[in-house]
Amino acid sequence: MPVPDAPEPLIFERSRPGRRALRLPEIDVPEPSRPEDDLPSGWLRARPPALPEVGEPEVVRHFTRLSRRNFAVDTGMYPLGSCTMKYNPKINDTLAGLDGFAGLHPSAPDALAQGALALLWELEQDLCRLTGMDAFSLQPAAGAHGELVGMLIASAYHRARGDSARRRVVVPDAAHGTNPASAAMAGFEVVEVGTDARGGIDLEQVRAHADGRLAALMLTNPNTLGLFEGEVREVAQVVHQAGGLLYYDGANLNAIVGRARPADMGFDVCHLNLHKTFSTPHGMGGPGAGPVGVTRRLSPYLPGPLVRRRDVPAVAGPRYAWDDPGPESIGRVRALHGNFGVLVRAYAYIRANGGSGLREVSGHAVLAANYLAALLRPWLPASHDRICMHEVVTDGRALAPHGLRALDLCKALLDRGFHAPTMYFPLIVPEALMFEPTETEPREAIEALAAAVGEIVALAERDPEAVRQAPTQTPVGRVDEASAARRPVLRWYPSEGDRAPEG
Amino acid sequence: MEELGPRAPYLPHAPGDVAAMLARLGLPDVEALFSELPEDLRLSAPVDLGPALDEASLARRVGQLAGANTAAGLICFAGGGVYDRYLPAVVQALAQRGEFLTAYTPYQPEVSQGTLQVTFEFQTMVSELFGLPVATAGLYDGSTALAEAVLMSRAATGRRGVAFASGVHPQWRAVVETYGQAQGLVALDLDGHADDVAAVVVQQPDYFGRIVDVEALLARRPAGALGVVAVDPSTLGVLEAPGRQGADVVVAEGQPLGLPLAYGGPYLGLMAARDDLLRRLPGRICGQGRDAAGQRAFVLTLQAREQHIRRARATSNVCTNQAWCALAVTIYLSLLGPRGLAELGRLGYARAHYAAGLLTRIPGVRLAIAGAPFFHEFALRVPEAESLQAAMAAAGFLVGPVIDRHTLLIAVTERRDRGEIDGLAAAMGKVLRDAGA
Numbered sequence: 001m002p003v004p005d006a007p008e009p010l011i012f013e014r015s016r017p018g019r020r021a022l023r024l025p026e027i028d029v030p031e032p033s034r035p036e037d038d039l040p041s042g043w044l045r046a047r048p049p050a051l052p053e054v055g056e057p058e059v060v061r062h063f064t065r066l067s068r069r070n071f072a073v074d075t076g077m078y079p080l081g082s083c084t085m086k087y088n089p090k091i092n093d094t095l096a097g098l099d100g101f102a103g104l105h106p107s108a109p110d111a112l113a114q115g116a117l118a119l120l121w122e123l124e125q126d127l128c129r130l131t132g133m134d135a136f137s138l139q140p141a142a143g144a145h146g147e148l149v150g151m152l153i154a155s156a157y158h159r160a161r162g163d164s165a166r167r168r169v170v171v172p173d174a175a176h177g178t179n180p181a182s183a184a185m186a187g188f189e190v191v192e193v194g195t196d197a198r199g200g201i202d203l204e205q206v207r208a209h210a211d212g213r214l215a216a217l218m219l220t221n222p223n224t225l226g227l228f229e230g231e232v233r234e235v236a237q238v239v240h241q242a243g244g245l246l247y248y249d250g251a252n253l254n255a256i257v258g259r260a261r262p263a264d265m266g267f268d269v270c271h272l273n274l275h276k277t278f279s280t281p282h283g284m285g286g287p288g289a290g291p292v293g294v295t296r297r298l299s300p301y302l303p304g305p306l307v308r309r310r311d312v313p314a315v316a317g318p319r320y321a322w323d324d325p326g327p328e329s330i331g332r333v334r335a336l337h338g339n340f341g342v343l344v345r346a347y348a349y350i351r352a353n354g355g356s357g358l359r360e361v362s363g364h365a366v367l368a369a370n371y372l373a374a375l376l377r378p379w380l381p382a383s384h385d386r387i388c389m390h391e392v393v394t395d396g397r398a399l400a401p402h403g404l405r406a407l408d409l410c411k412a413l414l415d416r417g418f419h420a421p422t423m424y425f426p427l428i429v430p431e432a433l434m435f436e437p438t439e440t441e442p443r444e445a446i447e448a449l450a451a452a453v454g455e456i457v458a459l460a461e462r463d464p465e466a467v468r469q470a471p472t473q474t475p476v477g478r479v480d481e482a483s484a485a486r487r488p489v490l491r492w493y494p495s496e497g498d499r500a501p502e503g
Numbered sequence: 504m505e506e507l508g509p510r511a512p513y514l515p516h517a518p519g520d521v522a523a524m525l526a527r528l529g530l531p532d533v534e535a536l537f538s539e540l541p542e543d544l545r546l547s548a549p550v551d552l553g554p555a556l557d558e559a560s561l562a563r564r565v566g567q568l569a570g571a572n573t574a575a576g577l578i579c580f581a582g583g584g585v586y587d588r589y590l591p592a593v594v595q596a597l598a599q600r601g602e603f604l605t606a607y608t609p610y611q612p613e614v615s616q617g618t619l620q621v622t623f624e625f626q627t628m629v630s631e632l633f634g635l636p637v638a639t640a641g642l643y644d645g646s647t648a649l650a651e652a653v654l655m656s657r658a659a660t661g662r663r664g665v666a667f668a669s670g671v672h673p674q675w676r677a678v679v680e681t682y683g684q685a686q687g688l689v690a691l692d693l694d695g696h697a698d699d700v701a702a703v704v705v706q707q708p709d710y711f712g713r714i715v716d717v718e719a720l721l722a723r724r725p726a727g728a729l730g731v732v733a734v735d736p737s738t739l740g741v742l743e744a745p746g747r748q749g750a751d752v753v754v755a756e757g758q759p760l761g762l763p764l765a766y767g768g769p770y771l772g773l774m775a776a777r778d779d780l781l782r783r784l785p786g787r788i789c790g791q792g793r794d795a796a797g798q799r800a801f802v803l804t805l806q807a808r809e810q811h812i813r814r815a816r817a818t819s820n821v822c823t824n825q826a827w828c829a830l831a832v833t834i835y836l837s838l839l840g841p842r843g844l845a846e847l848g849r850l851g852y853a854r855a856h857y858a859a860g861l862l863t864r865i866p867g868v869r870l871a872i873a874g875a876p877f878f879h880e881f882a883l884r885v886p887e888a889e890s891l892q893a894a895m896a897a898a899g900f901l902v903g904p905v906i907d908r909h910t911l912l913i914a915v916t917e918r919r920d921r922g923e924i925d926g927l928a929a930a931m932g933k934v935l936r937d938a939g940a
Contacts, residue, residue: 007798009518011624022569022838024846032853035741040712048841049631059837060593063621063830067602070617074601080610087513088605091558096765101578106767107581107904108574112896115571116766129550140825141643141768144810148682168865181810185600185654187685190815215708228539247565248687259537260544279513283827284618285608285787286641287769300517303681330680330863335584335646335674335756336767338783343618348565354555357511359546359694361894364521370536371524387539411613420611425811435584442515443524447732474613479802488781488804490637503686 007475008065011052012492014409020118050494069475070284071419077445079372081354081391081422081434082176083275084254088367089352092280092345101344106336116340117320121307123347124291130358131250131270132263133293137302138338143251144178145333146271147218151186152330153269153294153301154216160301160328163243163412166215170244172201174225174426179249180219187213195428199227199384206235210242219250221265222256222389224426226369226434236266242502245269245298253277254438255366255390258359262293269294278346289342300328305337305402364439368446375450379457383429390438396423396431398457402464406431409456411469411478416452436498511555520828521534572766577901579925580858582712582880582914584645584672586737586759588847589839589918590638594761594888598643608787608822612802613794619801619825623787625833629773632736633753640787641824645756648651649704649733650682650786651819652752655776656702657686657727658818659783664691664700666728668720670709675733679704680714693723700728700751707745708732709873712855712880712912714742721749736760736773738878740844741852752776760933761835762828771828783809783817847917851879854924855915861928862913871910880914882906889933900931 010207035044054062061066071078078085093457096102104116124136140146151169158166167227169183180190193205215400217239221229229235248262248270254277262270274280275288282288294302304325309318351359366389373382373392396406401475410420410433422434460467472476507514516524521533530536537545551891556564570574579587598604602617607624609615616906622640627685642648653665665688667676680690691700703724721730731752732745737759739939741886757771758764776784782805790804810817839847871882885891888903888911895902905911915924 008620008887010620010627011833014626020840021844022843023594024843024850024917025920027850027853029853029857029924033856035852036847040716042718043714043716043743043844044597045741046747048845049628049739051628051631051839051841052837053842054837056593056838058596062837063597063834064600066617066620067597067600068617069615069620070602070606071614071734072602080607083607085605085607089513091561093599093604095562095565095569097763098566098569100566100572101575103570103587104761104766105574105576105579105581105587105764105901106585107583108572108766108901109892109896109903111893112574112577113572113766114574115568118571119568121567127856129552129799141647141825142821144820144822145643145647148820152681152685174586177809177811177814177817178820178822180815181813181817184815184817185682185685185820187687192807206754207744219705230539230541233541233544256537256540256552259546260540261546275725276681281827282607283604283606283825284606284615284621285826286643286823286831287825288823309785325764329685332674332677333647333681334644334678334768335672336644338767339769340766341769343764344565348561351553351556351564352512352553352558352561354604355549355552357555358552359549360511360514363536364511364516366508366536367521367524367528367533370528374527374859387536410611414611414614419614422610440513443520471613475616476613476798476800477796479612479794479800480792481802481804484790484802485804489791490788491623491630492782 008062010492011054014058014062015052016052017053019053019055021054021059021208022322028493076417077441077449078185078419079421079435079449080419081436082251084436084438086279086438087440088279088281089349092348095348096341096344114320117307118127119347120343121320122299123343124307127286127291127293128348130165130257131293132261133270133303134296136291136293136301137306138291138343139303139333140271140290140292141334141339142286142288143271143273143290144182146292147178147182147335148185149292149303150247150269150271151183153298156328156330157185157300158215168213169215170206170209170217174428175218176224176249176251182277182364182421199225200229201235202213203231203234207237210238214242214244216245216247218247220252220254225383225393226388227384227386227393228389230476232265234276251276252390255362258355259362260497263295269298274342274346279349280345287339287342289339300326301330303330303333339401352452361439368437368439368441372435372446372450375447376453379453380433391436393426393429393432393434395429396433399460402460404460404464404467408467412467413452414471418449419450507605529645535829541850544636554761574901576645577896577899579901580913580915580919581901581903582912583904584756585764586914586916587764588759588916590761590763593838594831594834598827598835599853603830604827609803612800616801619789621833623791623801624889625829626789628833628836629775632739632744634746635753635775636778637781639784640789641826641829642772642786642821643840644768644770644772645733645754646678648754648774649675651904652731652754652774653679653712654682654686655783655785657688659729659780660701660727662699663687664689666691666693666700666703668693668705670711670713671704672710673708673723686805700725702729702731704731707732708878711882712877713872713875714878717745718748738848754873757828757832760832762831769825769828771832773823783818785820818843850917851915854919855879855881858915858924861924863936865932879916880912882910883913884909885911886935894934895930900927900930
């Protein structure tokens with residue numbers, strides 16, 4: 001048997017002229033129209049695209065082999081902080097694939113899509129209950145998309161009030177990179193504020209920016225240090241008194257889902273990452289979903305279309321329909337109705353857990369992170385000596401005396417069967433390593449991860465070079481990212497001679 | 504105090520595990536872990552979401568919702584940028600593998616070579632289809648890819664205007680306008696305001712299914728403006744690559760290449776551009792490099808453009824590249840190959856023209872835009888579009904979307920055979936006869 005991680009050629013390198021996989025139906029209409037008879041020759045493809053020519057068995061083997069060169073939640077523990085790599089229930093994939101969902105065209109008349117509309121409406125209600133918000137849009141395709149929507153809502157809100165001088169968005173220095181990027185994309189000037197000694201947002205610095213220029217402050221709670229922002233209501237008060245809005249980045253909701261609600265903390269607008277808290281598979285980097293919730297005064301600005309429910313006495317049960325939002329809406333943020341297949345999975349996850357189950361989810365997520373933090377403490381102390389929430393940020397300088405970096409420890413963890421934690425984030429912690437075990441890891445997996453860290457630190461003392469060489473048990477060794485970026489090779493070419501720019 | 508053993512479905516612990524972990528932490532219960540939350544922010548009871556469902560009950564409940572979507576059982580001639588194509592079993596079987604489905608963004612390339620190599624293959628295919636040298640790893644969908652392309656043009660040219668050719672999908676145009684409003688973007692006519700046009704946007708085939716003369720439309724663009732073409736990628740085995748017709752940036756909706764209808768998503772935005780736009784591209788890009796031993800390895804590259812490095816100065820805020828959808832597209836195109844893609848286009852072309860011929864023989868029905876060449880979709884002028892769509896659904900056929908009171912779209916993919924097309928025409932003839940009677 002070949003080793004599972006043997007190099008696999010590119011599918012193009014397996015190509016042989018004349019081979020093919022899928023056979024299509026024959027043309028079965030009389031006197032078939034042909035593009036070459038109807039269209040100017042310059043409109044027709046002069047040279048076929050160099051797609052691979054391979055048989056079906058080779059296609060199956062190729063992608064199966066590639067799959068074996070991946071680490072995934074289904075193959076091992078994935079404590080990648082800030083990403084909530086929890087188990088993704090298989091039943092949810094099955095349900096999303098049902099013909100009534102997967103085979104439903106988005107142009108279907110509402111009357112013939114009542115199940116899908118009911119599901120979306122119920123999901124909106126669930127998310128409102130869990131966050132305390134009054135209305136949700138399920139349109140945004142991802143967390144960052146939701147952030148952009150939230151920032152456009154803030155912009156529209158201030159504009160509608162004739163308050164156009166508010167062009168400034170405040171973010172903590174520990175914020176996810178998407179926060180400042182989304183605010184900038186929505187046309188705002190971004191101002192960073194610092195983190196205080198306890199690891200919370202620096203309230204004094206927030207006060208210094210609480211003026212007529214403040215449009216919004218973006219905060220995640222717990223924050224990216226994995227710590228609860230205990231002064232969140234004070235922050236809300238300062239922001240609101242200055243006329244600004246408070247935005248909740250829902251990336252870390254898994255810590256508090258079912259236990260505390262952003263609206264109660266004073267947040268006006270939020271996005272949720274359904275692929276994190278609500279367990280939809282991350283798919284190697286999407287698709288996710290980033291619904292946006294708002295309090296009542298912001299609901300006119302939500303993007304459309306929105307699902308409406310009407311109780312019709314004449315028929316049994318309610319009827320659902322798509323409705324365009326009002327004139328104050330920020331407009332469309334994508335075509336059609338959102339990442340529906342993702343929404344089905346999140347809906348199923350919420351139904352399977354119920355309110356009490358989700359409360360257990362956050363409880364066990366926080367328990368796992370604190371247990372891991374306690375086990376890691378001898379080698380990787382937490383950045384702040386507090387109870388952490390769903391993740392723990394550690395100071396990775398333990399290896400520095402041996403000339404090693406946090407990166408080296410991460411690569412050595414790969415050799416021991418674990419995905420690495422998030423490295424060098426948040427930026428304010430030196431050699432930061434951010435671990436998020438999630439609630440779905442058994443106790444022994446958490447213990448094994450901590451033991452592996454201890455083993456690597458011990459090895460570093462004895463033989464730092466061995467750690468620097470890691471990983472050696474993975475499909476490829478350490479990849480030279482710098483040289484790949486210096487001379488970018490971004491696609492395969494049939495031969496060197498074809499490398500000339502196209503077009 | 505809570506029960507120590509979990510009841511929620513996906514939690515692994517036995518009660519003893521929870522007790523042991525709490526003991527290690529010196530805490531009495533799980534509740535104590537939340538002591539840092541101000542007391543009045545803590546919910547005292549679970550949120551009321553109805554009872555938790557066991558898996559069988561869950562399957563029944565969600566199955567009933569799926570079953571209520573009767574439109575999914577209709578023979579689908581609906582279009583509007585989303586097409587009911589046959590999804591080969593191989594696509595689903597491979598894409599469902601947990602090694603793909605449950606991995607995340609390949610931040611650790613040494614254990615993500617599967618993802619990265621698929622991405623590299625995907626980028627190669629997109630580059631080939633579009634006839635442009637650099638492709639990204641993917642964006643949310645076609646409409647947001649178009650918005651990103653226009654914002655990129657705005658940044659590259661320093662100009663504020665975007666000029667739409669006629670026939671750009673109205674929802675896509677609306678998305679561009681939403682994205683653009685914050686950046687001072689203004690929509691202009693193709694023939695005016697020449698000096699402030701950042702991008703000219705052309706859709707091929709357009710919203711009405713027409714094949715447009717991309718080269719001629721782009722040739723009219725003011726000097727310095729970028730040519731942005733939104734294309735249906737399933738036509739590109741037959742139609743010329745927009746990159747060889749003067750486009751600087753090409754975007755597409757990837758749904759027609761192996762993704763299910765799924766009521767509008769998740770889909771995939773495709774994007775490729777000229778070499779000199781490389782460092783302005785939004786989102787993930789995979790590159791080929793070497794590992795420490797010199798063997799070929801793939802890695803995310805040119806990340807200095809991206810939000811996690813550049814923050815407020817990033818080219819875009821986007822993180823996800825819809826990698827799983829890109830995987831499905833890569834598998835689908837591997838199955839088709841160059842000849843399959845051409846046959847796919849020719850089959851839809853032949854069947855759509857056959858369908859148009861039958862339908863326009865029905866009294867009161869004609870092509871909305873007479874004489875315009877079309878590919879696999881066309882706009883049909885009918886007496887009353889909304890009621891016709893409903894009546895056709897009752898007869899077993901899904902048509903649309905409805906464009907206006909008298910117009911709807913009909914799309915014919917390789918999945919619709921002659922019998923179904925004959926059935927469509929017969930049903931429409933009967934519906935309109937009955938309505939007129």
